[in-house]
Amino acid sequence: MDLFLFTVDPRWGADVVAAGAAGIVVDWERRGKLRRQAGEGTQINSDTPEDLSAVRAATPGRVVCRINGAGPWTADEVDDAVRRGADEILLPMVRSVEEVDRTLDAVAGRCGLGILIETQDAVDRAADLAARPLSRIYVGLNDLRIDRRSTELFRPLVDGTVERVRAEVRMPFGVGGLTLPGGGFPVPGDLLAAELVRMRTDFTFLRRSFIADMAGRDPFVEVPRLLACLDRFRAADGSGVAAAREEFVAAVEAASGRVPVAQPA
Structure with a gap:
């Protein structure tokens, strides 16, 4: 599983990349995010174009730039990210195929384009x-929770939503x-890791909890x-996988309604 810091x-x-992570994400997303996530205890970054240039110069690993959600500014943000050496761009808060197609046109094959499925509209159009x-697809649990007006961060991992998208x-x-x-809190990180392996997840993010730990x-x-x-979870036999799934579901149910403040935004 590729890890992106x-x-x-x-x-x-x-150093994290040299130690085995796949790459680094520089986060430009902030348009409308403070309003959307007000009171949610999430992280809103203030990364700059200069930060992207500095990270690109520091590592041979993959450098990914999360831009703002689609809008009139998208083409300019894509051009700037490409010029500064991004290997991929991540488009957040996707709601329509048209937004993705316009961004693909702006990218014009100069780098990869991944998207974040973190709205119910995107789930319905998966x-x-x-x-x-696309270069990758990521399901963003926090914004999906907010979009669904839910208090249960991990519910899409147990109600079939994520597995339907994965399929x-x-x-x-x-x-x-x-x-x-x-x-990991309120769901133990080892159980989440086992669940990601069970779903054949190809990559995930290292953010506030990892940095703090x-x-x-x-x-x-x-x-x-x-x-x-x-790797140990990947090598588990069928009974071990099933037991880990049962423990994960039980932990999600026990944590129902508790939103971890350190969860990635």
């Missing part, structure tokens, strides 16, 4: 969206976010430890 610290990001020539996706698929083995730790120790944990 959200950071604008070039040196630390380069098959059509997945038919586009439509042939390009790299991602969901959720991981931290170090033994961490890494304080004072060596990425050249901890990133391989996280990857080894994923």
Whole structure:
């Protein structure tokens, strides 16, 4: 499973990639986000174009730029991200196929384009969206929860929503976010990791929980430890997979209504 770290610290990001992560995400998304996520305890980044240039210069790993949701500014943001060396662009808050098609036109094959399925409209259109020539698709649980007016972050992982989207996706698929083995709240991170492996998740993100749990730790120790944990889940037999799924569902039910403030936005 590829791990993508959200950071604008070039040196630390380069170390995490050298330790085994696949790449770095620089996050430009902020238009309308404060209003949309008001009171939700989520993270809104203030990454800049200069941050993208610095990260690109620091690492040979994949550099991904999350731009703002589709609008009149999209073509300019795409051009700037490409010029500064982004290998891929992530388009958030997708609601229509037309938004994706316009962004693909703006990209014009110069880099990859991935999308975030984090609205009910996008969930309903997953098959059509997945038919586009995209570099990856990620299901964003926090904004999907907000869009559904729900208090249950992990509900789409147990009610069939994520699995229905996963069934439509042939390009790299991602969901959720991981931290170090033994961490995670209110659902233990190890159970979430096992669930991501069960769903054949190709990539996921390392964000606030991971960054907080890494304080004072060596990425050249901890990133391989996280990857080894994923490998152990991948090697589990059928009964182990089923037991982990049951534990995950039970943990989600026990955490019902509790939104972790450290969950990726």
